[in-house]
Structure formats: structure tokens, C-alpha cells
Amino acid sequence: MERLKKSLFPLSWGAESNLYSGIYLGHKVVIKERIKKPYMNPKLAEKLIRERTLAEAKILWEANSLGVKAPLPLKIDPERGVIIMSYIEGELLRDMIYREGFSLKVKNIMEEMGRSIAILHNSHIIHGDLTTSNVIYQYQTKNLYLIDFGLSFHSKRSEDKATDIRVLERAVESTHPEYKNELMSSFLSSYFEKVNERDLIWESLEDIRLRGRYIKERQA
16 A cells, blocks of 8 residues: 555545545556554554455445445455545535535435435445535436445444434535425435335434434533
């Protein structure tokens, strides 16, 4: 990885990982490198990095096998916490909403996002960080891609699936407050049409919202 860095272009720096773009086997790729936490026990840090790297790569493969478009892992180095994955050309959904508002295209993308998340949840895959910054629309293929599965995990619990949705709700409320109702209505309508155990997930979502309102009122 250290040798590769000389020919890589930094994309972003984060608390959990750094992202670079580069060329691998003649194709443009994204290289994700997980960061060791200096305050953690070195052995524990290495174990967590290895486990999280393997888990993320596995879920990326699972998502693609289910028909949910996401970056494809091309090479994995779990000991170093590195995943080399396909580069997705396109526009972030966040930027499209900033530019277009709640257009027909944005509505259709939110509906497609709802269906994609329902497919993942039906296979007990939790994305963990649903935001409009983690969705890319590819104009040439008209495909929707979900990205950044760094916090993803498997769970059969309806509350974990509802929490996935609540994370998106809060992100939309913060990033696109003027369109929050339209955006979430489009997402939720298609999500609940396709997801299994819709009643349990809806009840869990309502409970999470209620707890959030209670905490907010107590803090006021």
C-alpha cells in the first residue's frame, strides 16, 4: 500500500478510513484503507480492522449478487485493512438534490433506493450509514449505486432495519430540510411495498421516532 500511494489520488480522509483513486489492472479503482486507532490495543485494533475489512467486502459481494448495485471488490488485504474496488462514475444524490430539488428524476431515484434497501433488508443486510451522500446516480447507464458499506452488518432484528431507515430520515432532515417529506415519502412507499415483515419494521420505526421525540423534549 505504501508503494501504491505514490500513484494514488486522495479522495477523502475519515475517522475510520482513507479513500484514494488509482489504476488497477488497467481499470480506475477506489482504494479504501482502514485506519488503526492510536488509543486502541494494537492486537485488538488489528483484529477489528481484519474483521471489518472482510465483512465489508463480503457484504459488497452479497449486495451485487442480490442485484443491488454497489462497488465490486477486486482485491482485499484484510491484514492491512485495504479493499480495492471498482470506481463508480456518476453524481452523488446529495448534489443532484441541491441542483434539481425534488425533481421527477430525484423522486424516481428515491423510489429505487427504497426498493434496493428493501432487497438488502430481506437478506438481513443493514447498510449502517444511509445518506444521500452514499448514493451515486450513473447517467450513462441510468443505474443507482449504493456506496460506503463500512458500517454494514447482518441482522434479522426489525429494530436494526428500522434504525437503518431512521438514519436516512435524520440525514435527509439535516441535509435537505425543504424536501424532507417528499424525499422520505418516495423512499418509504417503495420500501414498504417490497420489504418483508413490513408491520414489524414500521412498528420499530415508530418506536424509534417516539423515543427520539421524548429525548428531545426532555432536553428542551
